[in-house]
Amino acid sequence: MAFVDSEVSGGTQADQDALSVKIVVAGGFGVGKTTFVGAVSEIEPLRTEALMTEASTSVDDLSMLPDKRTTTVAMDFGRITLADDLVLYLFGTPGQNRFWFMWDDITRGAIGAVVLVDTRRLADCFGAIDYVEQRGIPFVVALNAFNGIQEHDVEDVRDALQVGPEVPFVVTDARDRESVKVVLVTLVEHAMSLIQQT
Amino acid sequence: MAAPDGRRVRPYLATRGRTRPVQDIAIEALVSTTKDGRTNGSDPEPERERILRLCHSPRSVAEVAAIVSMPLGVARVLVADLETEGLVRVADPHAAFAGSEEPARNLSVLERVRDGLRRL
Ligand SMILES: Nc1nc2c(ncn2[C@@H]2O[C@H](COP(=O)(O)OP(=O)(O)OP(=O)(O)O)[C@@H](O)[C@H]2O)c(=O)[nH]1
Ligand SMILES: [Mg+2]
Numbered sequence: 001m002a003f004v005d006s007e008v009s010g011g012t013q014a015d016q017d018a019l020s021v022k023i024v025v026a027g028g029f030g031v032g033k034t035t036f037v038g039a040v041s042e043i044e045p046l047r048t049e050a051l052m053t054e055a056s057t058s059v060d061d062l063s064m065l066p067d068k069r070t071t072t073v074a075m076d077f078g079r080i081t082l083a084d085d086l087v088l089y090l091f092g093t094p095g096q097n098r099f100w101f102m103w104d105d106i107t108r109g110a111i112g113a114v115v116l117v118d119t120r121r122l123a124d125c126f127g128a129i130d131y132v133e134q135r136g137i138p139f140v141v142a143l144n145a146f147n148g149i150q151e152h153d154v155e156d157v158r159d160a161l162q163v164g165p166e167v168p169f170v171v172t173d174a175r176d177r178e179s180v181k182v183v184l185v186t187l188v189e190h191a192m193s194l195i196q197q198t
Numbered sequence: 199m200a201a202p203d204g205r206r207v208r209p210y211l212a213t214r215g216r217t218r219p220v221q222d223i224a225i226e227a228l229v230s231t232t233k234d235g236r237t238n239g240s241d242p243e244p245e246r247e248r249i250l251r252l253c254h255s256p257r258s259v260a261e262v263a264a265i266v267s268m269p270l271g272v273a274r275v276l277v278a279d280l281e282t283e284g285l286v287r288v289a290d291p292h293a294a295f296a297g298s299e300e301p302a303r304n305l306s307v308l309e310r311v312r313d314g315l316r317r318l
Contacts, residue, residue, distance in 0.1 A: 077260055181315055184315050
């Protein structure tokens with residue numbers, strides 16, 4: 001595997017393709033996912049749509065949709081060029097959590113997920129947490145500080161969400177680039193520690 | 199949509215010679231126009247032409263879909279066709295690591311991501 005070898009030895013063949021990796025930004029409707037992506041992305045967050053009918057077999061509540069032929073599901077994403085040969089994409093999940101087929105596409109091969117939480121609406125993130133837990137996707141919980149949550153409230157939120165002590169919790173402001181960077185670094189380090197444990 | 203010889207073509211349904219299911223192309227896979235794709239003259243299909251121009255600098259499949267304004271599934275099919283014809287290269291991170299660990303589970307990759315984020 002030429003790429004892996006040169007990656008390990010730090011090779012710089014000119015014609016080599018860059019490696020792209022991704023992190024998922026999940027959470028309930030209006031919790032700040034697009035804001036979070038936009039705070040660190042080098043491009044304005046872009047929007048991609050998938051047609052509902054593309055994956056209709058994996059969606060069980062199609063009949064509840066007003067028009068199955070035209071329904072699209074959107075996700076926002078941003079890009080960060082980390083090096084000449086390394087690009088990180090941040091994908092925000094669709095705001096409506098029931099479009100799970102899109103999540104499969106977004107999360108496959110991801111480094112991990114940031115689950116954004118608005119502490120005034122805790123239940124909105126249950127679906128996202130269930131999803132990443134069930135699939136063993138490394139994740140951190142980022143409490144978006146809309147109303148100035150304090151660090152000492154964090155353990156109460158952990159209890160309320162019933163998330164184990166091994167999962168990092170951080171307070172963030174999705175509008176603030178430095179704050180978002182801290183969340184992303186925390187996630188990558190968490191993913192690394194999970195590998196080192198096995 | 200008509201081909202140069204006037205024959206009607208169905209742009210989104212071509213499947214010739216494809217080596218893997220289209221849905222398997224990762225949304226973050228990087229598409230870049232090959233030398234052939236650059237020198238081939240303009241493509242009769244506007245969407246294909248736009249992809250070939252866009253990917254002179256590598257772009258993910260998701261970016262292709264967003265910028266060319268087409269659903270992800272359509273972008274995947276067009277990119278797969280262009281790849282089959284040798285007009286673009288698709289650097290799929292999962293394919294690159296096939297048989298070994300995924301890049302997202304490779305410690306040296308994760309270290310580079312972490313360090314890159316810290317440097318931002
Ligand atoms: N005060 C405050 N407002 C925020 C913060 N993050 C986001 N907002 C605001 O909250 C609103 C929703 O943010 P979005 O980033 O659009 O949320 P989203 O999760 O992408 O929303 P959907 O895609 O519709 O689910 C916007 O008006 C943001 O400006 C934050 O950390 N603090
Ligand atoms: Mg959004």
